[in-house]
Amino acid sequence: MIIKTEKLTRQFGSFTAVDAISFSVSEGEIFGFLGANGAGKTTAMKMLCGLLLPTSGTASVAGFDVYTQSEKIKLNIGYMSQKFSLFTDLTVWENIEFYAGIYKMKPKRIKVHGAKLLQELELEQQKRRLIGTLPLGIRQKLAFSIAIIHEPRVVFLDEPTGGVDPITRRRFWEMIYDASARGITVFVTTHYMDEAEYCDRVSMMVDGSIMGLDSPARLKAQFDSKTMYDVFLKLARKAV
């Protein structure tokens, strides 16, 4: 198990943002982490990334404990969010160099992997262009490729496709599948229920707890729904 949590809890004062969640993710899996705004997704993700200490419970990522080995976790994960897609005032290549550099990649390796990345995205000609001059869709794909340039064992994607058109989203998911095929575990939060269908397994978070966790097909059967959208509505309503 590459990610494993046991009764993981985080409180802010008297408010419990994450309430004793237990789940595990296996290597290479695409794990959808769903929930309404304020359900506790971001808090849970921050704990797994080593940004936030849990109040109680246990969790390990890539075999390292979130309490004591957050530095080792950081070296083995990648992160990308919708909000941040690269530094707009830096060029494509400078962004690659920066991201790979802060993940302690050697200059030689940066050159090789960076060139391969540009080739895959057909961006060789745009190497020296400022990110700000590229369309959003290309930026998002580039951001994802850069987030996994250091070949992390897990990549955390925080609503990676927000504001992107359906075709780009589709291509983006193809890239996620590729990464997963290469053995990189993908931990993804999303608001789009059609995207939930693409995941191997999905967890539904409501008010800090996980209310459902299974493959999309089984979840639909369990909640007697045709789509993941209905599953989500049923669970969210139950909470109210």
Place this chain on the structure above:
Amino acid sequence: MKHFKIFVWKEFLHIWRDKKTLMIIILLPIIEVLLFGFVLTSEINNVSLGIKDLDNSLWSKNLILKFHNSEYFQVRMLHSAPEVENALQSNSIKAVLEIKPDAERKMRAGESGIIQLLLDASDPNIARTIEVYVNNIMASSLPRAQPAQSYLSIIPLMYYNQELKSVFKSVPGLMAVVLMLICAMMTSVSLAREKETGSMNVLLISPLKPWHIVIGKMIPYMAISIVNILMITALSYFVFGVPIRGSLLLFFFFSILYVISALSFGLLISTIVQTQQIAMMISLAGLMLPTTLLSGLIYPIRNMPGWLQRFSGIFPARWFVEILSHIMLKDSPVSYYLQPAGIILLITLILLVIATKRFKLRYD
């Protein structure tokens, strides 16, 4: 350390790509020094002085000649009371010297009240200065035989700044303001930008440690500050003749200490705010304004009410200006300004402790 270096490099790139801001932070000190040096001066030149001579004696003619020959005054002869009033009101003259009838004879008889000086006191500072200048010229015209009004005579000697050039005082103050602006505002805005765009999370999730981010943000602005210090000093030395009489090494040492204190202010601001705009507002209104007004750059600190004087003590600028005038003008021994130096150090340490605590609180 390599990943730290690349982070610092990224910061330099950010600054380099933002040419407008870069121009401002490089040109601003130059413009400010020139403006303050040429404009904000309390010395006067070419003041138009009206003289109404009712004596018409040899002595009075001589006196008028002295004013004519002085570089401070532009003499205009006036003949009647309405003319005097008109000239003062229309602002065409700033002062009127009226030599009373029979002044020479009365003076020799030891009488007083032979000369009257009318001043336009709508600007009290200028009026006061003109008065002093006029008195100086007058003094040499009164015969030596004239009995002194008192046996105690005060002869002022202006030490450290013989010509009373205000640029001598404004350079340290200016340095305090410019460095505070660049360091505090730019670091707080730059850190707030990472928060605003969401890249702060990316940085914190990466193997970079929080102190890498903090120090990495500070280094480029420290470098720019050093360039600014060099430019301000060179400009004020070559254009206005402001000397550095003390040790150049100490001068740079304390300037860098002050820069660190300003950077810590910026860091503290960045832990409070979420957006660049608010970071800028706080650094401008909450830091720049008090720094300008309470550093002694424009208004002397000892003229302020006691509570305000004590309040001004929490801004490093006040102490920095004190240290700089010790080093630049007086070449005082270090022990004379150890206290202000200690206070800046203390302020810096307190700021850094609070800021790192807050920084950790937010992201731990």
